[in-house]
Amino acid sequence: MKKKKHLSRKEAVELYNSYVPEVTERISDTLRDDDGNLILIIENTGLMNRIMQKIAKKPETSKIHLDEKGTFVFERCDGKRNIESIAADFRDSYKEDDETLYNHLIKYFEILESYDFIRFMKPMEDKGKDDQNE
Numbered sequence: 001m002k003k004k005k006h007l008s009r010k011e012a013v014e015l016y017n018s019y020v021p022e023v024t025e026r027i028s029d030t031l032r033d034d035d036g037n038l039i040l041i042i043e044n045t046g047l048m049n050r051i052m053q054k055i056a057k058k059p060e061t062s063k064i065h066l067d068e069k070g071t072f073v074f075e076r077c078d079g080k081r082n083i084e085s086i087a088a089d090f091r092d093s094y095k096e097d098d099e100t101l102y103n104h105l106i107k108y109f110e111i112l113e114s115y116d117f118i119r120f121m122k123p124m125e126d127k128g129k130d131d132q133n134e
Contacts, residue, residue, distance in 0.1 A: 019120040022079030038071040040064040
């Protein structure tokens, strides 16, 4: 069995910086609240959701309310900007030190990805390497 290499924090941040987040199809729409923050609209699809909608009168959509910082980051998950670019924008706007910034950003992206709200695309130079190896 091949042992996984444990990345240092610096190596993890460098690797993470190169990836490009994009919003998935799971987000069916977005709205704005009175403060200008995003509300993500998620369709509750699938058999169990349909059953619960009929039996327990569960809604057909869920609304996920983002705060100011969540909105700032989510709006930049456009499939074009990498994490490093998003972090730089965030740092300029919110004046957080790098360690705090990356701790918050990494956790936020992990949560978004775990709910399938975003996915990470490989950076263009990595895609080229993969294509050459095929």
